[in-house]
Amino acid sequence: MSGVLVWSERDSLAHELLTFAGAHRPLLGPTYAAVFGEQATARAEAYRSWGAVRTYVSEAVEPTDEALAHSLSGLAEHLQVQLVLLGGTRRGRATAPRLAQILGAGCVSEAVELAVEDGQLLTSRYTLGGNTLSRERILTARKVIAAVTGAVGAEPGGAGEGQGGLEPGAPGETAGEILPLPFEPSESRARVVRREPKPAAGADLAGSERLVCIGRGLERAEDLPLIQELAEALGAELACTRPLSYEYGWLPEERMLGISGLRPSPRLMLSLGVSGQVQHTVGIMGSKLIVAVNREASAPIFKLADYGIVGDLYQVAPRLAERLRKRPRG
Amino acid sequence: MRIVVCLKQVYDLAQLRYKSDGRIPLLEGLPVQLGSFEKNALEQALRFKEAASEVEVVALSAGVGKLQETIKEALAMGADRAALVIDPALGRADAAGTARALAAAIQKLGGADLILLGEGSDDEYTGQIPSRLAALLDLPQITFVRSLELVGGMVRAGRDLEHELEIVECELPAVVSVTSELNTPRLPPLSAILRAGRKPMQAWSLHDLGLSADLVSGPAAQIEVLSNLAPAQARKNVMLEGDVDQQVSDLVAALEREGVLP
Numbered sequence: 001m002s003g004v005l006v007w008s009e010r011d012s013l014a015h016e017l018l019t020f021a022g023a024h025r026p027l028l029g030p031t032y033a034a035v036f037g038e039q040a041t042a043r044a045e046a047y048r049s050w051g052a053v054r055t056y057v058s059e060a061v062e063p064t065d066e067a068l069a070h071s072l073s074g075l076a077e078h079l080q081v082q083l084v085l086l087g088g089t090r091r092g093r094a095t096a097p098r099l100a101q102i103l104g105a106g107c108v109s110e111a112v113e114l115a116v117e118d119g120q121l122l123t124s125r126y127t128l129g130g131n132t133l134s135r136e137r138i139l140t141a142r143k144v145i146a147a148v149t150g151a152v153g154a155e156p157g158g159a160g161e162g163q164g165g166l167e168p169g170a171p172g173e174t175a176g177e178i179l180p181l182p183f184e185p186s187e188s189r190a191r192v193v194r195r196e197p198k199p200a201a202g203a204d205l206a207g208s209e210r211l212v213c214i215g216r217g218l219e220r221a222e223d224l225p226l227i228q229e230l231a232e233a234l235g236a237e238l239a240c241t242r243p244l245s246y247e248y249g250w251l252p253e254e255r256m257l258g259i260s261g262l263r264p265s266p267r268l269m270l271s272l273g274v275s276g277q278v279q280h281t282v283g284i285m286g287s288k289l290i291v292a293v294n295r296e297a298s299a300p301i302f303k304l305a306d307y308g309i310v311g312d313l314y315q316v317a318p319r320l321a322e323r324l325r326k327r328p329r330g
Numbered sequence: 331m332r333i334v335v336c337l338k339q340v341y342d343l344a345q346l347r348y349k350s351d352g353r354i355p356l357l358e359g360l361p362v363q364l365g366s367f368e369k370n371a372l373e374q375a376l377r378f379k380e381a382a383s384e385v386e387v388v389a390l391s392a393g394v395g396k397l398q399e400t401i402k403e404a405l406a407m408g409a410d411r412a413a414l415v416i417d418p419a420l421g422r423a424d425a426a427g428t429a430r431a432l433a434a435a436i437q438k439l440g441g442a443d444l445i446l447l448g449e450g451s452d453d454e455y456t457g458q459i460p461s462r463l464a465a466l467l468d469l470p471q472i473t474f475v476r477s478l479e480l481v482g483g484m485v486r487a488g489r490d491l492e493h494e495l496e497i498v499e500c501e502l503p504a505v506v507s508v509t510s511e512l513n514t515p516r517l518p519p520l521s522a523i524l525r526a527g528r529k530p531m532q533a534w535s536l537h538d539l540g541l542s543a544d545l546v547s548g549p550a551a552q553i554e555v556l557s558n559l560a561p562a563q564a565r566k567n568v569m570l571e572g573d574v575d576q577q578v579s580d581l582v583a584a585l586e587r588e589g590v591l592p
């Protein structure tokens with residue numbers, strides 16, 4: 001067995017994983033990719049420049065965990081790959097263990113770091129509710145890993161490593177073939193009957209230098225402009241904890257920080273009305289400087305803060321915004 | 331119909347302490363409790379039971395020590411009975427091993443029409459059990475579900491993904507994993523807590539299920555944990571004192587010094 005099969009419904013994440021696989025070709029072998037769903041053939045074009053020796057396409061694979069796992073296991077067997085790398089989106093994280101079960105493979109379903117050390121593939125994932133980072137090695141000959149954005153340390157299209165750094169294929173090998181799936185995808189017993197896109201954030205939190213993160217201390221959605229004004233004065237993007245996004249729907253998920261959301265690394269994280277549950281703080285620990293404002297002096301967020309203010313965000317936010325607006329720049 | 335809810339006994343992480351270096355978690359003696367995502371799954375099962383006649387809700391768990399005590403909370407919430415797999419080997423099992431034990435237990439129960447689980451456990455959070463269990467039992471699966479209906483012999487689920495909501499349907503039997511947004515689990519009244527001990531509870535060993543320890547851990551282990559440490563954190567922990575104007579003014583000065591302002 002040799003080779004890596006890469007799939008994610010999110011093309012940019014698949015490209016990251018292809019970059020990683022390509023960089024470790026001597027250990028992992030040739031890199032293959034699968035592209036399913038709408039516009040699969042058109043989307044597959046880009047995969048060639050990310051180093052996929054062969055990209056298999058099908059528009060007929062139902063996007064359910066079961067159907068994805070069956071098509072990917074079929075391809076893994078067909079290609080006799082040792083590793084299937086999936087994007088660590090919810091869809092990928094749910095598909096990976098089913099695929100692993102079919103293949104008899106060990107699986108890490110939410111790797112936040114993926115690295116090769118001493119000729120071994122190592123993963124890290126958060127465990128104990130996000131309190132600890134578990135470094136693990138998969139013992140089975142065949143492995144399945146779902147890795148989140150940034151886990152391989154490559155940002156496709158970003159500065160530094162990127163499109164220019166990687167050539168498709170290797171000398172002597174046919175570079176960048178696009179082929180149909182070599183079998184009929186099996187039927188899915190579950191059916192997707194409707195899909196509704198969530199409103200897009202249109203924001204790039206991962207690339208922001210400053211973030212203002214709001215938690216349950218904000219009492220009403222109507223008070224959001226107060227925070228937006230502060231974010232504007234600070235030149236920051238707005239972020240939030242899980243309840244504000246999933247539970248209340250006040251802000252889109254693209255702005256949610258935590259174990260189930262984004263884990264960006266801004267220079268400044270200004271945290272307002274956030275208690276500091278570990279499921280959230282996992283998402284802010286990469287920040288260079290953390291400032292916390294909370295009414296409760298005992299809030300765990302203060303343990304993580306470089307600067308803390310015990311106070312009411314409704315008093316602090318407008319005053320801070322005003323001071324920042326009046327500040328001479330440059 | 332029979333609904334099996336898979337529940338995990340998890341560490342109470344609010345009480346987690348570390349060795350003096352602050353990075354090595356101390357798990358020995360840490361209290362255990364019923365996992366939170368699983369309570370959302372159980373709550374949904376109980377609502378189905380209340381809305382229709384002839385629904386049996388079985389609380390299923392695989393693990394070690396204290397499990398009989400922990401599962402009583404599920405019985406107090408309203409599960410009809412508990413089925414447990416208790417074996418020292420399960421204490422060392424990874425997701426594949428645990429899924430194997432749960433699948434064998436469900437077969438021993440005579441199958442299920444609907445199997446409900448949380449999206450992941452509070453402590454391990456591998457999130458692998460629902461998918462592995464569905465594969466082992468050759469059942470369809472719907473994961474990350476935040477709304478769920480039974481419609482005839484079908485489930486219709488609202489699946490919560492990062493950028494979209496999907497409505498997914500499938501015939502029963504099926505495996506469904508739920509998110510914490512699905513519902514608010516009930517708190518059992520004292521009278522139900524007192525009665526919980528009288529509800530039926532079966533406990534099997536791996537041997538009773540036709541499995542051996544070697545099939546769930548030890549040689550069956552698929553993952554080796556090299557280290558498990560709290561990430562190193564060095565923060566300044568400076569608290570800004572005074573009235574709110576003083577605090578804000580000190581903060582702006584600090585942010586200037588740190589060079590993080592635009």
